[in-house]
Amino acid sequence: MINQRIFSLLQCPTCRVRPLVVEANGVRCPRCQTLYPFCDGYIDLMPRGAEFDYVSKYVSDEEQLAAELDYRELAPPLLAAGVRDRTLRRLMRWQKNDIVLDNGCGTAKHAVWNAKYVGLMVGSDPATLFADEAVRTxxxxKADSRLLPFADNSFDKVFAIDILEHFPLPVIDAYLAETARVLRPGGRMLAFSNTRERSPIQPLIDVSRFLGRLFVKAGVYDFEREKLRKSDHIKALETWEDVLAAFERAGLRPVKVIFWNSLFTTFVEHVxxxxxxxxxxxxxxxxxSESVPTRVSAGAAREIRARQRMRSRLRKKGPVYYALLAVTLLMELDLWLFGWMRCGSYFILVEKPRS
Structure with missing residues (x-):
């Protein structure tokens, strides 16, 4: 779904001119005459002629990942995704007139789950692995976060979930600088990511990891899909000081920080x-209704089947849904009990100064 309100926010990502001219099959830059076409539920707003040293795995291997990640159908916000989403809503305090950007949206699941709370929700990503529900709602x-196709001061709020750990430092700086540019003065951004730092309670967390390794050795399950999803993690921001310095370079002021020391979460995810x-x-x-790619490992195929079968049950919001909601709340205890203890995983809320 392309909401017409987005047209007033656009600028040419190639030559930075605005406004763009809306035509029947896309939007056109009046200076460079580039046509950015309407595609199947999205606008292709990638800059033309730009060459970047870094290209995300999700872009270079998009066809392979599309077959293996089972991304098109969304489940309700539960488990780790549910904790992220509940924290996003709690910290962002959505308003009905907010114009919001999910910058690096991936499947756009968080955009879908939060669209009803705001005036306009926009999802932006250079890979088009968008969930079907995201395309509809x-x-x-399709855009590159180093050259966002939006005018200065366009958005009230921006969020970035599981993004920064994928980028080398120059890309992080460009990403945050562009985010700050399109954010209105007084607007806020929430980022969830992780550094290389260990938790103060890491020995307790590692008990669940040890149990998980035992089950892997016994052939009960594996973590192949998780390895694929995290295979391009760089974690260029290695320490918390690196995180603060990156946001400071972008001119974004920290407002609130919550660390995710994953004691309960690791037990849930690994066991x-x-x-x-x-x-x-x-x-x-x-x-x-089940569709499992033929080129994946037996463990990955089993995981995909399980998720597809669970999604059909979760739509009914019966006992299974409420059981997983209870597990989600257990995982969220990690934030309430240990969120003050510095560790690798963090939520950071930052603000663009008004002057």
């Missing part, structure tokens, strides 16, 4: 959830 742009997937995803009597 969110205004989407409880994986055991559930191993049981639910067994290759038995597949339904017609």
């Amino acid at each position: 969110v205004t989407l742009a 409880l959830m994986k055991l559930g997937e191993a049981v639910i995803g067994r290759n038995r009597g597949r339904s017609a």
